[in-house]
Amino acid sequence: MRGVEGKLCEEFSAGYYGLCTVGGMLSAGTTHLAITPLDVLKVNMQVNPVKYNSILSGFSTLWKEEGPYSLWRGWSGKLVGYGVQGGFRYGLYEYFKKLYSDVFVDYNKSFIFFLSSSSAQVFADVALCPFEAVKVRVQTQPNFAKGLADGLPILYRNEGLLGFYKGLLPLWGRNLPYSIVMFSTFEHSVDLLYRNIMKRRKEDCSPAQQLGVTCLAGYTAGAVGSFISNPADNVVSCLYNKKAESALQAVKNIGFVNLFTRSLSVRLALVGPVVTLQWFFYDTIKVLCGLPTSGGIARNRENANS
Structure with missing residues (x-):
């Protein structure tokens, strides 16, 4: 790779996985x-959905009824919860991808990507679940709590440990398909862009070119993953706000078509740019540490897994 010289750590070392985390x-x-x-x-x-039926009217209603602060409810849960989840998701994905590419030598790349992303996401969601439980309640129940600091003890006092993990299965149902599709789409998009657009190996591109590929692949991955995971996302919100007692009841209450369409527009507006920025920031950190950007498996396995 041209550009930043001197690696902070060697790829696939303990320091490398710590850096990824x-x-x-x-x-x-x-x-x-x-x-x-x-x-x-x-x-x-x-x-x-009746009261908040579109992006513009929804923002207007929140602003008029609850003030501008209402738009930032749950910010601490977002920062801490998704920060912890991101550390597990990206760090463990890198670890499992190397591990599985060494173990399953004769399997194709898609299998490695699917297995690595799902393994990482299982642990990432266990870490996220308590923060998500508080965040959703803070965002939709103004009198519940102000944030994590008071929300965590209130939830524990009211519902015990079960309250923190009530939505774990739906969370896996939302995030496992999303993570599998997101990482796999990202990896294949990176490969396609280098093969057909850049027409060069990643190592022969400048850091700026690599980061450009990261952004294009990241947006594609976010958009595709949003559609796939939207039904489970609706179920999670329904359960956390006690609109249903089980995932099956939530599905019946929401309706099959609404599972895919309800809040999809705002999720596309939300997830696409977020995933793009995540990959950009994540790979920028790698580049600044003298490492190549994300995409692809260990070089000595690439031919075996093509």
């Missing part, structure tokens, strides 16, 4: 914090 925390936490107003609107559109 920190990079994932910083990139995911900051980007999710930045789009908190859109997330507040999204959750309210899912819980009360």
Whole structure:
């Protein structure tokens, strides 16, 4: 790779995975914090679609009825919860991708990407779940709590440990398909862009060119993943706000078509740019540390997995 010389750490070392974890925390936490107003609107559109039936009218209603602060409800849950999730997601994805590419030598790349992303996401959602439980309640129940500091003890006092993990299965249902599709789409988009657009190996491109490829692949991955995960996202919001007692009841209450369409527009506006910025920040950290950007498996396995 041309550009930054001198690696901070060697690829696939303990330091490398630590760097990926920190990079994932910083990139995911900051980007999710930045789009908190859109997330507040999204959750309210899912819980009360009659009152919040579009992006513009939804923002207007929140502003008029609850003031500008309402748009930032749950910001601490976004920053901390999704920062922790991002650290697990990106750090463990890098670890599992190398591990599985060494173990499953004769399997194709898609299998490695699917298995690595799903393995990482299982742990990432366990870490996220308590913060998400508080965040959704803070965003949709103004009298519940102001944020994480008071929301976590209130939730524990009212519902015990079960309250923190009540939405874990729907969260896996939302994020596992999303993560699998997002990482796989990103990886294949990176490969396609280098093969057909750049027509050069990643190592032969400048850091700026690599980051450009990262942004294009990241937006594609975010848009595709948003559509796939939208039904489960609606179910999670319904359960956390006690609109249903089970995932099956939530599906019946929402309706099959609404599972895919409700809040989809705001999720596309929300997730596409967020995922793009996450990958950009994450790979910028790598570049600044003298490492290549994301995409592809360990070089010594590429031919075996083509």
